[in-house]
Amino acid sequence: MxxxxxxxxxYGAKTAVHNLSFQVRPGAVTGFLGxxxxxxxxxxxxxxxxxxxxxxxVTIGGHAFRSLPNAPRQVGALLDAKAVHGGRxxxxxxxxxxxxAGIPAARVDEVLGxxxxxxxAKRRSKGFSLGMGQRLGIAAALLGDPQVLLFDEPxxxxxxxxxxWVRNLMKRLASxxxxxxxxxxxxxxxxxxxxxxxxxxxxxxxxxMSVKDFISANSADFARVRVSTDRPxxxxxxxxxxTEAGGRVMPEADGxxxxxxxxxxxxxxxxxxxxxxxxxxxxxxxxxxxxxxxxTQAAVDYRSTADAKAGLQPPPGYGAPGxxxxxxxxxxxxxxxxxxxxxxxxxxxxxxxAAPHGPVPAAGTAPAAPADPTTRETSEDPR
Amino acid sequence: xxxxxxxxxxAPGQPFQQPQQGLGGPAxxxxxxxxxxxxxxxxxxxxxxxxxxxxxxxxxxxxxxIVLLLAVGLLSAFAVGASDAELEDTPVLSLxxxxxxxxxxxxxxxGVLTISSEYGxxxxxxxxxxxxxxxxxxxxxxxxxFLLTFSITAVTTGIVGLLQTAMLGGATPGxxxxxxxxxxxxxxxxxxxxxxxxVGALVRHSAGAITLMIAVVLLPLVLAMFMFSPSLAxxxxxxxxxxxxxxxxxxxxxxxxxxxxxxxxxxxxxxxVTAVAMTGAFASLDRRDV
Numbered sequence: 001m002x003x004x005x006x007x008x009x010x011y012g013a014k015t016a017v018h019n020l021s022f023q024v025r026p027g028a029v030t031g032f033l034g035x036x037x038x039x040x041x042x043x044x045x046x047x048x049x050x051x052x053x054x055x056x057x058v059t060i061g062g063h064a065f066r067s068l069p070n071a072p073r074q075v076g077a078l079l080d081a082k083a084v085h086g087g088r089x090x091x092x093x094x095x096x097x098x099x100x101a102g103i104p105a106a107r108v109d110e111v112l113g114x115x116x117x118x119x120x121a122k123r124r125s126k127g128f129s130l131g132m133g134q135r136l137g138i139a140a141a142l143l144g145d146p147q148v149l150l151f152d153e154p155x156x157x158x159x160x161x162x163x164x165w166v167r168n169l170m171k172r173l174a175s176x177x178x179x180x181x182x183x184x185x186x187x188x189x190x191x192x193x194x195x196x197x198x199x200x201x202x203x204x205x206x207x208x209m210s211v212k213d214f215i216s217a218n219s220a221d222f223a224r225v226r227v228s229t230d231r232p233x234x235x236x237x238x239x240x241x242x243t244e245a246g247g248r249v250m251p252e253a254d255g256x257x258x259x260x261x262x263x264x265x266x267x268x269x270x271x272x273x274x275x276x277x278x279x280x281x282x283x284x285x286x287x288x289x290x291x292x293x294x295x296t297q298a299a300v301d302y303r304s305t306a307d308a309k310a311g312l313q314p315p316p317g318y319g320a321p322g323x324x325x326x327x328x329x330x331x332x333x334x335x336x337x338x339x340x341x342x343x344x345x346x347x348x349x350x351x352x353x354a355a356p357h358g359p360v361p362a363a364g365t366a367p368a369a370p371a372d373p374t375t376r377e378t379s380e381d382p383r
Numbered sequence: 384x385x386x387x388x389x390x391x392x393x394a395p396g397q398p399f400q401q402p403q404q405g406l407g408g409p410a411x412x413x414x415x416x417x418x419x420x421x422x423x424x425x426x427x428x429x430x431x432x433x434x435x436x437x438x439x440x441x442x443x444x445x446x447x448x449i450v451l452l453l454a455v456g457l458l459s460a461f462a463v464g465a466s467d468a469e470l471e472d473t474p475v476l477s478l479x480x481x482x483x484x485x486x487x488x489x490x491x492x493x494g495v496l497t498i499s500s501e502y503g504x505x506x507x508x509x510x511x512x513x514x515x516x517x518x519x520x521x522x523x524x525x526x527x528x529f530l531l532t533f534s535i536t537a538v539t540t541g542i543v544g545l546l547q548t549a550m551l552g553g554a555t556p557g558x559x560x561x562x563x564x565x566x567x568x569x570x571x572x573x574x575x576x577x578x579x580x581x582v583g584a585l586v587r588h589s590a591g592a593i594t595l596m597i598a599v600v601l602l603p604l605v606l607a608m609f610m611f612s613p614s615l616a617x618x619x620x621x622x623x624x625x626x627x628x629x630x631x632x633x634x635x636x637x638x639x640x641x642x643x644x645x646x647x648x649x650x651x652x653x654x655x656v657t658a659v660a661m662t663g664a665f666a667s668l669d670r671r672d673v
Contacts, residue, residue, distance in 0.1 A: 026413070048512050051672040066515040073419050077512050083505030085438060092437035100430035100513045100520075102422030140509060145415035177413040 001026055001179060002047060002148065006056030009042050009203075016042045017203040019056070024181050024198070026147070029174045031194030031211070032183040033292060035300045039203035040183045041079070044152050047181075048077055060148055072101030076141035077150040081133035081157075086126030090117055090136050093125060094143060101144055111139040130157025138166070148179040155189055167193045187289035199292070201299025211288065218291035223264055225257040225271075226280035234276040241274045242267065256280065427514060427523035435527055440496050445532075448489035449539050455482035456543035460550045476556050476564040477635035479543050483536075484628055487572050488597060490532050494579030495592040497528050502587040508673055517668040521584065525577055525661070532576050537569035563634045567647060571631060574653045575600075581660035585667050600627045625652070 002024035009017040017039040024030045034040050045051040047058050049065035060068060060075055068074055084093050094108045112118045115135040120128070125136060134157055141149055151170075155163045170193050174180045184190050190197070190211075197214050199207040207214060227235045239249045239257065247262035259267055264283060271278050435441050459478045498521075501507040514520055544564055548556065556564070579596045586592040607622035623629060624643030632638045633649050644652060 045508075045672075048508075049515055050508055050511060052670075068515065070419060070421050071515045072422070072513045073415065073417075075512070079508055079512070080505055083509050085434075085500060085504045085506045087438040087440070088434070089437065092433060096430045096433040096437070097509065097513045099426055099433055100422065100510065102420045102426045103417065107417060140513075144513075145417050147413045147415075 001062075002058065002060050002181060004043070004047075004056070004058040007043065007046060007053050007058055008055045009039070009046060009051060010054045015203055017046070017053075017200075020200065020203070020205055021056075022198050022205060022208050024179055025196070026179040027174060027177050028195040029170045029180045029182060029193055030196045030198060031190040032181060032198050032200075033185075033187075033190065033296075034183075034200040034206075035296050035302070037301045038201050038296075038299065040200065041152055042203075043200070044077070044079060044150055044181075044183065047150060048075070048079070050079075070102075072097075072103070072144045072146070074144075074146050075148045075150070076144055076146040077152075078134075078137040078141045078154055079150070079152050081130065081137040084125050084133070084136065087124055089122050090125050090128075090139075091121040093136065094139055097140055098143055103144055107143060107145075111142050114142060115139040131159055131162055134158055135162070138169075146178070149173055149181065151180075151182045153184055154182060155184065155186060163189065187287065187292055191288035199295060201296045202301065204299075206295055206299065215286060215288055215291045218286075218295045221283065221285050222258050222260045223262070223267055224252070224280060224282045224284055225259055225267060225278060226255065227257070227271075228277040228279050229255070231277075234274075237274050238271055238276045241270050241276075245270055422514070424519055424523060427519045428526055430514075431520075431523040431527040435497065435531065438500070440500070441493060444489045444493040444496070445535055448486040449535065451485045451489070452479070452482040452536075452539045452543055455485060457546060457550075460547045464551055474556060474560060474636055475548050475551050476544050476560055477632075477637040478547050478551075479540055479564060479568075480632055480635050480637060482543065483540065483568055483572065484631060486536070486539075487575055487600065487627075487631070490536070490572050490576040491579040491596045491600070492593055493532065494528060494576035495583035495596060496589055497524055497580055497583065499583040499587060499589040499592050503589055511673055518665060521661075521665060521668055525580060528580055529573050529577055533569050533573035536572045537565050540568050541565045560636075563647070567634045567650060568631065571634065571650050571653055574650070574657050575627070578653065578657040578660050581657065581664040584664035585660070604628055627653075 004023075005021050007017055007020040008015070020039075020043060032040055032043075042051060043058075046053050047060065047065060057064060063069070065071060065075065088096075091108060091112065094111065095105060098105060098108050109118070109121075112121050115138050117132065117135050117139065120132065125133065128136065134154060138151070138154060141151065154170075155166050158166060167189065170180050170182060174195070182190075182194065184193075194211055196210050197207060198205070199214070207218075209217065225238070227238055235255070235257070239251075242249050242257075242259055242262060245262060245266065247267070248260045250258040250260075252258055262270075264281060268278070268281060271281075456479045459481055460475075463478060498507075501510060510520060511517065544556075544561065579592065582596055583589070583592040586595065603622040603626035607619045607626065610616075610619035610622075620640070620642075623640050624638075629638050629640065630644055630649035630652065633643070633645050636645070638645065
């Protein structure tokens with residue numbers, strides 16, 4: 001059980017975490033979500049006593065981490081896979097941690113086997129790929145076989161097999177009655193791994209509820225309707241008919257319609273009554289990603305912009321013949337279910353039903369240079 | 384959680400049982416089958432020993448130090464022997480001074496790296512997650528580093544001294560001379576390394592801390608050499624007497640000034656300075672965010 005009460009952390013004038021209170025219960029995987037720079041890593045560091053909260057406190061099993069009896073046997077953590085001395089071999093890295101925690105050395109070889117690094121145990125971790133580094137970090141977290149586990153972005157850089165392994169590992173650890181607290185940006189992963197979600201934005205708690213509740217509270221299911229293209233006027237006719245019946249209709253980029261507020265049979269009946277033939281009538285359930293985007297869109301600090309390459313393009317007419325010239329980029333398409341590309345920057349399609357496109361509240365902090373292709377924040381550390 | 388006083392002996396090679404599901408307890412009580420034992424300072428020292436022996440920088444800095452002590456010590460003995468100069472009163476052991484002065488830079492580097500490399504790589508967060516007690520980590524690091532550098536310096540200076548006295552005649556060194564030129568010098572150099580470790584813990588940056596420590600060693604002497612103004616004579620005298628090379632030379636009775644610390648006094652001075660820096664390092668590690 002992890003309990004944060006009024007947790008606040010300020011670095012100078014910047015408030016990284018503000019008045020955060022939540023509980024992480026045992027026996028479940030709790031996902032910890034938030035945009036870049038929202039204070040996730042800071043919160044995790046405060047849990048481990050690495051950063052001192054400006055005010056408030058966080059306890060694990062009723063104790064502050066630094067006063068926990070036998071802390072390494074109660075809490076295991078993966079904060080940063082690169083937080084190892086690159087010159088040390090994987091085995092020696094784990095061995096020194098095991099010795100520090102009073103764990104028998106035989107456990108080192110065991111966790112090396114668990115994460116699948118036994119063949120490279122003697123190699124210096126400098127040469128490890130990102131995925132191998134993550135496995136080493138997970139091994140260090142599992143070393144003490146602890147009751148509480150914290151993972152910051154555990155699937156970064158892992159191959160599909162590794163991602164599946166981490167997913168099953170998290171679930172198994174939780175099913176054994178442990179407290180598992182995982183931060184991630186991969187919504188598809190969180191949707192299938194986590195039971196409970198804690199979402200923060202700009203250091204403040206946005207949501208603390210189960211995944212199912214979170215999705216249903218933050219998004220609406222919809223139906224995708226595609227009208228036969230041989231009779232173009234059918235689309236307008238159906239739109240009018242659906243709107244009249246109380247549904248909300250939004251056109252999609254490829255000509256389909258997105259209908260909310262009406263059940264599929266009702267849409268079918270209305271189409272039949274309007275004598276419009278349908279080529280597609282499909283139910284769509286909002287994904288966790290869509291729900292997350294809707295919730296956090298106002299709290300995004302670092303927003304990328306289109307790479308305009310302004311001033312670098314040759315004047316029109318000099319382009320290679322035959323190639324389609326500088327056509328405007330296609331309008332943003334609503335992502336299909338199961339396809340998790342991020343939305344086009346600046347024009348969040350999920351935002352449409354809730355708020356019209358306009359000045360996003362975060363615009364003040366967004367990078368000003370539109371031609372800079374690397375506006376992503378390189379470090380999560382708010383210092 | 385129960386803490387057995389002595390963990391049941393584990394047969395070598397026997398794997399631990401995988402944690403079993405559903406131990407029957409209420410939610411929140413996962414009990415690890417691995418015997419739980421409260422770690423202490425001894426475990427931290429074992430861990431720091433594993434750390435210091437498993438990186439190459441240790442091998443390099445200490446290897447270079449041994450080579451410097453031997454090579455410079457023997458070369459100076461050769462040069463003196465070849466010059467036919469009479470060295471009736473000159474203590475032969477003082478020829479080891481040049482090697483030790485150069486070698487102390489290696490010890491400073493290793494002392495800083497022992498802690499600052501953990502900050503540079505982020506390993507310190509992993510370490511302090513595995514052991515929340517900052518003082519235990521810092522004490523273990525200091526103990527391992529001090530014992531390692533002390534024993535290597537003492538043995539190497541002893542070997543160099545033996546070779547030098549065998550190669551040259553001159554005044555026969557007495558027992559106290561031997562003690563100061565080996566154990567005394569080794570204690571001084573290892574304490575200087577400990578001071579570097581404390582500075583590394585305060586600065587948390589390898590290059591910055593090493594630069595600072597080398598400046599502390601060399602700058603006072605260099606500055607004093609250029610203080611020609613009579614009004615600075617007192618300061619010049621103090622810098623000459625208390626600069627680290629002068630203090631080191633005092634162990635060989637070969638200081639640049641006849642006054643100033645002599646005998647074992649330099650050791651007490653460096654111990655005092657190191658104690659202050661270590662107190663600062665403890666406070667910094669305890670208070671500052673990692």
